[in-house]
Amino acid sequence: MSELDNRWSLPAGTSRTSAGRRLRTVSLKRLKVRENMLAYAFLAPSLLLFGVFMFYPLLRSVYLSLYSTDPAGRVASFVGLQNFTALFSSGLFLDGIRVTALFALLTVPAGMLLALVLAALTHNLLRGKRLFQFAFSLPMVLSVGSAAVIWKFLFHPSLGMLNYGLEMAGLAPVPWLTSPKWALFSISLMTVWMNLGFNYIVISSGMQGIPDDMYESAKIDGAGPVAMFRQITIPLLSPTLFFVMVVSIIGAFQSFGQINILTQGGPMDSTNVFVYSIYREAFVNFRFGTGSAQALLLFVVIMLLTLVQFKWVEKKVHYQ
Amino acid sequence: MKKHVARQAAVYLILIAAAIFALYPVVYSFFLSVMKPEEASAFPPSIVPHSFNPANFIDVFGIVPIAAFIGNTFLVSGIVMIGQLITASLAAYAFAKMDFKGKGFIFSLFVASMMVPWEVTMIPNYLTVRSLNWLDTYQGLTVPFLATAFGTFLLRQFFLQLPKELFEAARMDGCGHIRYFLLHVLPLSRPAIGTLAVYSFLNTYNSYLWPLLITNSEMMRTVQIGISMLEFQESTSWNLVFAGITLVILPSLLLLVFGLKQLVRGMSAGALKG
Numbered sequence: 166m167s168e169l170d171n172r173w174s175l176p177a178g179t180s181r182t183s184a185g186r187r188l189r190t191v192s193l194k195r196l197k198v199r200e201n202m203l204a205y206a207f208l209a210p211s212l213l214l215f216g217v218f219m220f221y222p223l224l225r226s227v228y229l230s231l232y233s234t235d236p237a238g239r240v241a242s243f244v245g246l247q248n249f250t251a252l253f254s255s256g257l258f259l260d261g262i263r264v265t266a267l268f269a270l271l272t273v274p275a276g277m278l279l280a281l282v283l284a285a286l287t288h289n290l291l292r293g294k295r296l297f298q299f300a301f302s303l304p305m306v307l308s309v310g311s312a313a314v315i316w317k318f319l320f321h322p323s324l325g326m327l328n329y330g331l332e333m334a335g336l337a338p339v340p341w342l343t344s345p346k347w348a349l350f351s352i353s354l355m356t357v358w359m360n361l362g363f364n365y366i367v368i369s370s371g372m373q374g375i376p377d378d379m380y381e382s383a384k385i386d387g388a389g390p391v392a393m394f395r396q397i398t399i400p401l402l403s404p405t406l407f408f409v410m411v412v413s414i415i416g417a418f419q420s421f422g423q424i425n426i427l428t429q430g431g432p433m434d435s436t437n438v439f440v441y442s443i444y445r446e447a448f449v450n451f452r453f454g455t456g457s458a459q460a461l462l463l464f465v466v467i468m469l470l471t472l473v474q475f476k477w478v479e480k481k482v483h484y485q
Numbered sequence: 486m487k488k489h490v491a492r493q494a495a496v497y498l499i500l501i502a503a504a505i506f507a508l509y510p511v512v513y514s515f516f517l518s519v520m521k522p523e524e525a526s527a528f529p530p531s532i533v534p535h536s537f538n539p540a541n542f543i544d545v546f547g548i549v550p551i552a553a554f555i556g557n558t559f560l561v562s563g564i565v566m567i568g569q570l571i572t573a574s575l576a577a578y579a580f581a582k583m584d585f586k587g588k589g590f591i592f593s594l595f596v597a598s599m600m601v602p603w604e605v606t607m608i609p610n611y612l613t614v615r616s617l618n619w620l621d622t623y624q625g626l627t628v629p630f631l632a633t634a635f636g637t638f639l640l641r642q643f644f645l646q647l648p649k650e651l652f653e654a655a656r657m658d659g660c661g662h663i664r665y666f667l668l669h670v671l672p673l674s675r676p677a678i679g680t681l682a683v684y685s686f687l688n689t690y691n692s693y694l695w696p697l698l699i700t701n702s703e704m705m706r707t708v709q710i711g712i713s714m715l716e717f718q719e720s721t722s723w724n725l726v727f728a729g730i731t732l733v734i735l736p737s738l739l740l741l742v743f744g745l746k747q748l749v750r751g752m753s754a755g756a757l758k759g
Contacts (some may be wrong), residue, residue: 220598287500
């Protein structure tokens with residue numbers, strides 16, 4: 166039953182008689198149908214758009230993945246699962262997953278923790294709250310295009326501010342984007358910065374929703390700020406945190422722009438994340454068949470990850 | 486008391502350090518945008534500009550028609566934002582507060598579609614838009630993005646958190662779904678809706694690959710393509726590249742200045758807290 170129940174649909178007096186009961190089942194059924202229709206009407210615009218621009222193209226990608234195509238994208242011949250076996254035997258799939266998983270590990274926990282700590286610290290500020298909120302939300306308004314160009318300059322080996330700062334501190338310069346050891350870390354640093362705005366805004370907005378009197382009564386009971394954070398903020402914020410986590414992991418698995426601009430998958434494929442190698446397969450090598458096969462594998466991986474999160478993590482989420 | 490002051494000071498120190506990390510790249514690009522070319526490519530780099538050359542901004546307009554790009558991008562982002570707010574709030578309401586056949590299945594379809602990397606659908610979508618003759622049009626730029634699984638999920642999470650007492654009270658008043666949705670859920674969800682509005686606007690404003698694929702004429706191009714054209718043409722004149730970046734991020738920066746309160750406002754105090 167939905168939350169807006171329909172128990173007032175019938176005068177209470179008649180419901181005791183059997184005729185009333187029959188009438189009641191009929192009208193319940195009708196209300197149920199009406200609620201169904203209304204729900205579908207609410208969903209219709211989204212479903213229609215998804216059908217045309219999401220589900221149909223998805224099927225079409227499955228179709229393409231079983232064919233080889235000419236460079237213009239026209240289907241040339243049916244190859245069965247050959248595109249898939251080629252991905253596994255060449256190591257393209259496993260390498261892509263490895264780099265992408267590492268990238269997610271470097272960006273998601275750090276990004277969430279940073280945003281959570283900053284949101285908690287700014288939540289009860291008396292002075293300068295708006296100023297800090299502005300600063301931490303700021304990265305969100307930058308496109309991946311402009312952000313990557315800015316960081317390209319910061320990472321610049323000789324003109325860049327980062328190496329200049331290291332030099333001032335008496336440290337050796339770092340080959341940010343040119344060494345296979347550093348490149349993925351550098352891109353992760355930039356990505357944590359870029360995601361800070363979104364994570365911070367969503368988490369702060371979740372914190373605003375926690376009623377003040379909870380904190381007040383905890384304070385009367387003598388709870389310190391750390392205890393309040395652990396026992397009130399975190400549990401009540403868990404739906405928001407869960408949301409941020411799901412979105413961040415999916416986002417990490419779909420990153421493309423910063424890699425295209427900063428390293429183009431290099432050096433030595435050290436930043437060749439999954440989506441970038443799909444792009445390379447399809448639009449650089451013009452192998453739409455393997456590109457589609459790879460994209461479908463990415464889809465499967467992301468879906469498994471998300472299902473796992475919904476299955477196990479959402480049990481710990483507390484809804485009010 | 487002393488301990489309290491020390492703690493406050495530590496909090497502010499951490500926040501200031503973090504704020505520098507967050508702000509510096511942007512402030513630095515503003516600095517670079519007014520430098521003379523010699524200074525922008527000098528070593529050691531200047532932390533603050535020592536030269537002031539606002540002509541950079543005018544020179545950028547000479548290279549690419551940035552004003553037209555910005556206007557275009559605003560129109561497209563506005564259409565997508567309004568469309569997404571309508572479709573997502575309707576769908577989210579159905580998932581959060583209504584009961585219907587196949588709810589679980591349709592919801593998992595939505596969540597699944599959120600996991601579809603858009604690169605999977607890009608080639609077929611391009612073909613669809615081309616067969617509809619929508620290349621180089623506003624329809625082509627907007628219609629594929631009018632529905633959002635992400636936004637639906639965001640609003641659903643928020644709607645689920647609205648207190649049950651509210652429903653009971655509405656039920657007592659004989660309130661139906663449509664009235665309840667329009668008069669109670671939407672106004673109470675202003676923070677989440679505001680978040681989605683700003684987020685979807687910025688997302689579209691910042692999108693790159695799709696506009697690049699489906700627009701050809703200069704007048705249909707969006708701002709992000711403008712930036713890349715600039716970098717392509719003037720890759721050595723960092724001051725001009727950064728003047729372009731500054732012009733491109735200023736509108737969204739203004740949006741943040743005016744939209745921030747809406748974004749982090751939280752629930753309207755009176756309605757839910759007491």
